Amino acid sequence: MDDYIKGAAAQLIERGRVLTGKIPRDLPRDYDTLAQTSRQKINAQLDHLKELSESPLFGHSSYRAERLRLFKRIVAEMDILETVAIAALDRAKVDDHRLNALLERIALEIRFPLVTPVVTTLSQQYFHIHPDLNLMCVPLTEGQFLLHLPDLYHELAHPLLVEQNDPVIEPFQEQFLNALRYVLDYLGEEQAKEDRRRGPVQPRFLLRAWEKAWVKYWMTEFFCDLFATYTLGPAFAWSHLHLVAKRGANPFDVPLTNLSSHPADDARMRAMLGALDISGFSAESSQILQRWQSFLTHSGAKSEPEYHRCYPESIIHGLAERAQEGVRATQVRIATRETKDPVHTLLNDAWKTFWKDSGSYVAWEKKAVATLFDSTKGNPS
Amino acid sequence: MSYNGLHSGLYARIRDYAELLDEVLIGLKAHTSSPNDEKRQKLAHLFLGTPSSAPSNLSAQFFQIFLQSEQDIDANQLSEIGQALRSTDVRANVIERLEALALTLENERAGMLAKMRGHG
Numbered sequence: 001m002d003d004y005i006k007g008a009a010a011q012l013i014e015r016g017r018v019l020t021g022k023i024p025r026d027l028p029r030d031y032d033t034l035a036q037t038s039r040q041k042i043n044a045q046l047d048h049l050k051e052l053s054e055s056p057l058f059g060h061s062s063y064r065a066e067r068l069r070l071f072k073r074i075v076a077e078m079d080i081l082e083t084v085a086i087a088a089l090d091r092a093k094v095d096d097h098r099l100n101a102l103l104e105r106i107a108l109e110i111r112f113p114l115v116t117p118v119v120t121t122l123s124q125q126y127f128h129i130h131p132d133l134n135l136m137c138v139p140l141t142e143g144q145f146l147l148h149l150p151d152l153y154h155e156l157a158h159p160l161l162v163e164q165n166d167p168v169i170e171p172f173q174e175q176f177l178n179a180l181r182y183v184l185d186y187l188g189e190e191q192a193k194e195d196r197r198r199g200p201v202q203p204r205f206l207l208r209a210w211e212k213a214w215v216k217y218w219m220t221e222f223f224c225d226l227f228a229t230y231t232l233g234p235a236f237a238w239s240h241l242h243l244v245a246k247r248g249a250n251p252f253d254v255p256l257t258n259l260s261s262h263p264a265d266d267a268r269m270r271a272m273l274g275a276l277d278i279s280g281f282s283a284e285s286s287q288i289l290q291r292w293q294s295f296l297t298h299s300g301a302k303s304e305p306e307y308h309r310c311y312p313e314s315i316i317h318g319l320a321e322r323a324q325e326g327v328r329a330t331q332v333r334i335a336t337r338e339t340k341d342p343v344h345t346l347l348n349d350a351w352k353t354f355w356k357d358s359g360s361y362v363a364w365e366k367k368a369v370a371t372l373f374d375s376t377k378g379n380p381s
Numbered sequence: 382m383s384y385n386g387l388h389s390g391l392y393a394r395i396r397d398y399a400e401l402l403d404e405v406l407i408g409l410k411a412h413t414s415s416p417n418d419e420k421r422q423k424l425a426h427l428f429l430g431t432p433s434s435a436p437s438n439l440s441a442q443f444f445q446i447f448l449q450s451e452q453d454i455d456a457n458q459l460s461e462i463g464q465a466l467r468s469t470d471v472r473a474n475v476i477e478r479l480e481a482l483a484l485t486l487e488n489e490r491a492g493m494l495a496k497m498r499g500h501g
Contacts, residue, residue: 062410065480066403069487073396076494132393158390164440173439180446215443215450216391261388 002059005071009049012078016046019078019086027092030100034118034135038085041133045074045081085133088120095121098373099143102343103136103152109341110231110333113168114159126243127151131162146350146365146372150232150239157227160330161220168330172227175326179319180219186315187211209255210310218263219319225268226323229275232344233335234284237272238351240265241288245295252303254310266296266303267311274320280336287355346372392493398427398444399486406479409471416467428463430456452485 020042023035048070052058058067088096099119107116115134123137127148130137136155142148160169161176187207194204228236244251244265251265269292276285327334335344346368354361405424408414414421427444448454465475 057407057411063407065484066407069399069403069483072487072491073400076396076490128389130389132389161439162390162393177439177442184446184450211450215446220390 001064001068005067006053009053009071012075013046013049015082016042016049016078019082022086022090024089024092027089028097028100030097030104031089031092031118033115034085034133035089037133038081038089041077041081041085045077048074080130080133084122084130084137085135088118088122088135088137091122092120095140095143099138102143102149102372103156106152106343107156109343110153110156111331112156113166113330113332114163117156117159126247127155129155129158131159134159143373144369146347146368147242147354148239150228150236150347151243153228153232153236154224156231157224158220160227161223171329172223172326175322175329176219176223179223179322180215182318182322183214183219183315184211186312187214190309206254206256206306209259213255213259213261213263216259217261221263222268222271222319223323223326225272226275226320227327227332229272230279230324230327230334231332233279233339233348234276234281234288235347235351237269237276237285237288238354240269240272241292241295244269251296251299251301252307254304254306256306264307264311266292266301266307267316270311270313270316271320274317275324278320278324279334342375343372388493388497392490392497394440394443395447395486395490395493397440399483399490401427402479402483402486405466406476406483409476409479416469421466425463425466428459428466430459430463448482451489452482 020039023038027035052067052071052074057063096119099121103119104116106112117129117134117136119136119138121138121140121143123139125137127136127138127142129135136152138152160172163169187210191204191207194207225236225240248265251269253260253264269288273285273289273292276282276288324334333339333341339345350365350368353364401420401424405414405418405421408418408421416422416425427441430441430445445456445459448459449456462475462478465471
């Protein structure tokens, strides 16, 4: 393996140099942070590779396992840099520039407390973000439509849960932990009930699986949903309905065997509606609930008792309260009925227009998108 | 939010834990590390959790909760490892536990990356 790692490291070092050479030099300033981060990360990996190849320590048999693990992680980092970061820079075009200007405007409207992520339209998997690179990925044509753009707000919340040593966003992270402990306490109590009953093992197995899912994935998703609901308002809940109606599976899904990465869509909607009630959008919350229930009826989906045990109303309400406290404490702008920020207003108006006359919506949206991107051209960046 | 995106935040967290653990392990095995080393202190802090007097540290708290829920390691065991890292005498059994944990975290990281690439 020694020869292999030395040879592979040398090849990877050359690959890193080629990647750095691929970073375009003529992009708008919006991309500077991504270009700089990519450059620094590539250089850091190359330094690690040199150490792995040259340090006499790694020639000793005691460190074989560590060396191989370190090598694999470097390869993984280089792969991510090549396929995500450098690809985004290399293929950046007008659609990306427009979305970057839009995201900057949203960040200003909501007083987003971190550096605004760079946006690329290279996503093959709906909206997502790489907090490590501060890079948001959206589908190719999404910038030409409005109804899914509320998901930009959800993605903006992810870096808030990752950033370290920042007292401005720590209150949000504290509430995240507070909410996680709240859920784990509840699941612990349920586990204790099962232990006392000395019944079948299946419920205990389920509770353990849910605990893992809450810790690894679900709480993050709920908090990002709630951040989006508090900062954008009803449009985010509408966009959730839109996404689930188009692409969702069972809205009452509860993992019985494999770990599920996403919480049940109905539970997510209940949390969003709770957040809308808390922030003064009760009328809109009722309208959305009505449409949601209509969708559930059409889908034929029915909730099982496990679903209600996994996502009881007290827990969902508790999450909405804690997230609101976290968002409020970071000084991020919470949407209210009085909020008149242009992007906020447009994304909410888009849903009002859609429901008012869905037949003429497409024509309205085309004009609205053109106006939106005209108005973001002069955005400071 | 896609599977890919959901995993990228968690992935980075697990990768950072794995990286830190291996770096500290190398120092311990080479006898070049002391309790005052920055990385060793950082790792000890992850195992010990955040004292109530300190500001919230999501990374440390998440590390604790993650290991307790994923690896069935209880808070006392985590604390024992943390205390050992703060002492001058880190015994072989602690190093063995750290090695086992490093392998587990690496497998978790690699599995998560495979899922992000659609191979999971």
